[in-house]
Each structure stands twice: as structure tokens, then as C-alpha cells.
Amino acid sequence: MAAHRSLLAIALLSALPLLAGCGSDDDAQVLPAPTPGTLKFNFSTTNGVRASPNLVDPLRGTAYGAIFFERDVSLMGPRDGAPEATSIELANVDLTTADVSANSVVTIPIFPDKYVFLGMLDLDANGAVERRPESGDLATLPTTNQFTVESGTETEVTIVFDLVFN
Amino acid sequence: MSKYDAYTIGDQDLPPGHGIFLAGGKSMVLQSHYINTSSQPILVRDVVRMQKMAIEDVTTWAAIHITNTLEFAVPSYEKKKITFDCTVDKDVDLLMVGGHMHEWGSRFEFFYGPSEAELKSLYLADPWRPDYRDAPPITLFFTNPMRLKAGSIMRTVCEWDNSTTDELSFPTEMCTSFGYVAGSKEPVVCSIGQ
Numbered sequence: 001m002a003a004h005r006s007l008l009a010i011a012l013l014s015a016l017p018l019l020a021g022c023g024s025d026d027d028a029q030v031l032p033a034p035t036p037g038t039l040k041f042n043f044s045t046t047n048g049v050r051a052s053p054n055l056v057d058p059l060r061g062t063a064y065g066a067i068f069f070e071r072d073v074s075l076m077g078p079r080d081g082a083p084e085a086t087s088i089e090l091a092n093v094d095l096t097t098a099d100v101s102a103n104s105v106v107t108i109p110i111f112p113d114k115y116v117f118l119g120m121l122d123l124d125a126n127g128a129v130e131r132r133p134e135s136g137d138l139a140t141l142p143t144t145n146q147f148t149v150e151s152g153t154e155t156e157v158t159i160v161f162d163l164v165f166n
Numbered sequence: 167m168s169k170y171d172a173y174t175i176g177d178q179d180l181p182p183g184h185g186i187f188l189a190g191g192k193s194m195v196l197q198s199h200y201i202n203t204s205s206q207p208i209l210v211r212d213v214v215r216m217q218k219m220a221i222e223d224v225t226t227w228a229a230i231h232i233t234n235t236l237e238f239a240v241p242s243y244e245k246k247k248i249t250f251d252c253t254v255d256k257d258v259d260l261l262m263v264g265g266h267m268h269e270w271g272s273r274f275e276f277f278y279g280p281s282e283a284e285l286k287s288l289y290l291a292d293p294w295r296p297d298y299r300d301a302p303p304i305t306l307f308f309t310n311p312m313r314l315k316a317g318s319i320m321r322t323v324c325e326w327d328n329s330t331t332d333e334l335s336f337p338t339e340m341c342t343s344f345g346y347v348a349g350s351k352e353p354v355v356c357s358i359g360q
Contacts, residue, residue, distance in 0.1 A: 048290040048303055054310075075301050135309055141301050166306035 035152035036109030043093050043101040043121065045138060045161045052164040056136050057123035059095040064131045065119020065159070067107070070146055073116045077142050085110045093121060100158055110149055117145040117159050133165035180261070180346065181308050183225030187351045227351040228261065233322045234342040236359030240270070240326045240334040247325040248341060252356030254318045259311035263289045263345040264304035269296040270326045270334055276343045277321040278314060285321055288312065311348060320356070
């Protein structure tokens with residue numbers, strides 16, 4: 001589902017320059033569609049997570065997540081039916097000693113806008129199918145990892161896992 | 167909802183069979199705050215969804231838990247740390263704990279132990295971030311409730327960094343732990359100061 005939505009986003013973005021050319025000569029000037037931008041994510045966690053009594057596994061695993069429009073996400077999470085701009089997966093995220101992961105992942109080009117990252121760090125290596133946090137996995141807070149995609153640029157963002165799921 | 171469920175305080179059900187008692191004939195007050203930074207009026211709506219359960223289906227009573235102090239003042243352009251203790255009145259099981267401060271908070275920690283020498287940290291937000299004011303991290307004990315024994319100590323530690331020209335005190339800033347306990351029909355509240 002996430003891949004399908006991502007492909008739809010790419011198709012729409014590709015069509016925008018063509019659509020911008022439609023209309024009569026009497027129409028007001030049509031602005032060119034903004035150039036998509038990309039995101040480069042690496043990952044981190046907090047002292048609170050490191051000290052959590054619910055943390056039982058080493059801080060090492062696969063990060064899964066999705067990016068939503070900021071306007072679609074509240075303290076209750078994404079609204080029903082909110083589309084994902086894209087999703088990511090990054091294996092071997094190691095935060096056992098590092099403050100920030102050494103590896104990173106770059107998204108596909110997405111439309112310039114304000115977004116929120118929601119996701120998890122799978123510490124017990126069983127999240128590949130369901131991709132939902134279980135007790136002991138790390139998770140993001142609903143509105144903490146917010147950022148803006150700028151037109152035609154790669155924006156670097158450090159995603160912070162604030163919670164040990166329980 | 168996305169398969170990447172973000173953890174949200176309001177979206178978590180208590181463990182099965184747990185219920186919070188609401189006495190009949192009481193009023194409920196909902197207080198919400200809005201800051202309209204636009205030049206136009208805005209229409210807002212607040213919703214609280216509560217699921218009722220039959221009393222006979224309740225196997226474990228749960229209640230809110232709060233520690234709070236009004237007795238602090240953070241001088242202008244200074245850092246401040248305060249610590250206050252509350253005594254557990256009766257045996258209960260801690261299900262959840264979180265911290266609450268506002269934008270000038272810098273660190274929050276909650277401890278529990280049978281004595282000062284045996285205090286153990288149950289919750290830490292370090293550094294405290296401004297957006298934690300509305301959505302703080304929490305520590306859940308739904309699957310492994312933490313027994314709080316009568317007579318033991320709950321310690322709350324708050325730190326602030328005041329970057330303003332004014333002294334910060336309640337309610338501009340706050341120092342509160344909140345959460346749920348199981349094994350009590352009444353709220354477990356410890357509030358210091360007038």
C-alpha cells in the first residue's frame with residue numbers, strides 16, 4: 001500500500017509540469033510546479049529511553065517508518081485515511097553507543113511541504129511483517145519529528161525515538 | 167490508521183478488566199486552551215470519548231495518579247532545580263507515569279523507592295523539549311505493573327532554564343507527574359502548596 005501511494009505521488013509530480021501548461025492564453029500566469037525534494041534520515045534516541053526500565057534489548061535494529069503531511073497528524077496520530085507520502089526501512093541502525101546512527105536512508109522525491117515522521121525501531125527483529133512496535137521496541141511521539149521538504153534540495157533530518165513501547 | 171502507530175497517550179486502553187470509577191451525581195469539567203495567532207476568529211471543537219463498562223465487569227479499579235508542586239520560582243535568566251517527595255498512602259500498582267512541564271523545562275525525572283537510599287528512576291525526560299508540553303514521552307507498565315507500597319517515596323525532580331525577563335512560577339511553568347495506578351478507586355493525588 002505504501003509503495004502504491006509513493007508511485008502515485010511520483011506520477012502526480014511528473015504530470016504537474018504538463019498540467020501547468022493547460023489553459024488559454026488569457027489565463028493568469030501559471031506558476032511552475034515546485035521541484036520535489038528528498039529527505040535523508042538518520043536516527044537517534046533520548047537519555048530517557050536509554051534509562052527506561054522497559055528497555056530490555058540492545059539499541060540495535062531495523063528502523064521502519066512513514067511520512068505524513070503535518071496537517072494530517074495530531075496528538076492522536078494520523079487521521080483516518082491519511083495518506084503516506086512515502087515510507088522507509090533501514091537495517092542495522094545501531095544506537096548502542098552512538099548518539100546518532102552512522103547509517104542513513106534517503107527517500108524518494110516528495111512534494112515540498114511540511115511533514116511528520118512516525119515509526120519504530122525494531123529491537124527484537126520480528127517487525128518485518130506487521131511493522132508495528134511491540135513491548136520493548138522504540139517508537140516516535142506523534143508530533144515531535146516534524147520537518148519541511150524544500151524544493152529541489154535534500155534535507156537532512158535526525159529522527160528521534162522518544163518512547164520504549166509497552 | 168497507519169501501520170506505524172505513533173504512541174499517543176489518549177489512544178491507549180487500560181488493561182482488560184480495568185475501569186476508572188466515576189461517581190454518580192458529579193459534574194465533569196473539561197478545560198481546553200487555545201491560542202489563536204491569526205486575525206480571524208476560528209471555530210474549534212473538543213471531543214472526549216469515554217467508554218463505559220458495567221461495574222460488575224470491572225476486575226481491577228484504576229485511578230489517575232498525580233504529584234504536583236506549586237512551590238517553586240525560577241528567577242529571570244537563571245537555571246533552577248527542585249525536588250519534592252510524596253509518600254505512597256496505600257499499596258497500588260503503577261500503570262503509567264509521565265512528566266509535565268512547559269517550554270522552559272530542561273529535565274524531568276521521577277523516582278520511586280522504599281527509602282531515600284533505595285530510590286530508583288522510573289521516568290526520565292532528558293533533555294526536556296518544548297513540544298513535550300503537549301505530548302510528553304511516558305513510561306508504561308501495562309504489561310508489568312510496578313508495585314508501589316504504602317509508606318514508600320515518590321520523588322519528582324524538575325529542572326528549568328529561564329530565558330525570559332520574568333520570574334517563572336505556577337501556572338506559567340509546572341512540575342507535575344501524572345499517570346494511572348491500579349488498585350485504587352479514588353485518584354491518588356499529592357499536591358504541595360496553595
